[in-house]
Amino acid sequence: MKTNHILICDNCQQENPLFKSTCTNCSHYLRAAEVNIDLWKTTWNLFENPTSTIINIIFAEHKNFVVFLLILFSVKINLINIILNSAFLSNTLISFNISNLLFGTIVILLVTLLLIKIITIVFNTPQKRTRYKDNLALSVYSFVPIILTIIVILPIEYGIxxxxxxxxxxxxxxxxxxxxxxxxxxxxxxxxxxxxxxxxSYFIQTNSTIISIGSVFVFISLLFILLNLIFRFYISLST
Ligand SMILES: [Zn+2]
Structure with a gap:
């Protein structure tokens, strides 16, 4: 049986975190094994039925395509950062060129891994309801709409x-x-x-609005702040 953020054992009624496949109390199986994540089905379902898609991602044993999506996400966030910098801050140093793109992408990738680690540690409840592995997969899959713009919208924008x-x-x-x-x-x-x-994703795992909003806020604000701080350091070294 499953409710919003916990799995209740059919055998002994023990409450278990969503990611558990067997009961912490009696080792009874809590669900049928879900092995892989199907990228195309998941992409579509994220728009159609986000809640059950998020739960399927937690249940999946192998978090397929996470590295691939993380790289695309890093490229896109870096593009957004470059555009925001040149549009609103008139920072001509952080402009669109290959070395800035490559550098920013690597930084975003590493910072993302670090931030999810921090979020997993800081926002964990005493019952430890979330795992790093799930938070990474959920964060990366949450960014599928942003990632889609690289494949679908960016070529059109570039064409025009x-x-x-x-x-x-x-x-x-x-x-x-x-x-x-x-x-x-x-x-x-x-x-x-x-x-x-x-x-x-965080709300389904923890049932806490504070953790949910807090995670999004920490993730987005620190992502851009850290990226820009590291960029400035990188530019000061190369000039
Ligand atoms: Zn049980």
Missing amino acids: FGLNWFDYNPSPIILKETTAYVFLAIEAIMILWSLYLLGR
């Missing part, structure tokens, strides 16, 4: 605006105002959907 999409010199908003806003709106919706999924 070329490198101006990243440069903001001139801004794509000046070039083709309506089109630029439509694409920015799609990107914003995908980011919000990903953040919703991330918060939902």
Whole structure:
């Protein structure tokens, strides 16, 4: 039997964390084994039925595609950072070029792994309801809507605006105002959907709104702050 954030043993009624496959009290099997994550089915279901998809990810023994998705996520977050920097901070040093892209992507990848570790330690309840392995897979799968924009939206943006999409010199908003806003709106919706999924993932595991919102806030704010701090250090070394 399963409720929102716990598994109740059918045999002895003991409450177990979601990730347990056998009861902590009597070793009774709590669920049928779920082995793999199907990437395409999961991607679709994240839009259609997020809650059961999140639970399936926790249940899966092998967290397939996590490394692949983590790399794509790191590339995309780094692109967002470069665009925000050149658009709003006019920081021409953190601009769109291969070495910045590569450096930022590696930093995001490492920082993401570290932040999820910290979140797992800091936000764990005394009953220890979440595992690093699950939090990593859930975070990375939560970002599937953002990752999809690389495959689906980015080629179209590049086709219409070329490198101006990243440069903001001139801004794509000046070039083709309506089109630029439509694409920015799609990107914003995908980011919000990903953040919703991330918060939902922690809520399903812990049943705590504070942990849920706290994790999303820590993750997003520290991700960008750390990336920019490390970028500044990297640039100060290379100039
Ligand atoms: Zn039991």
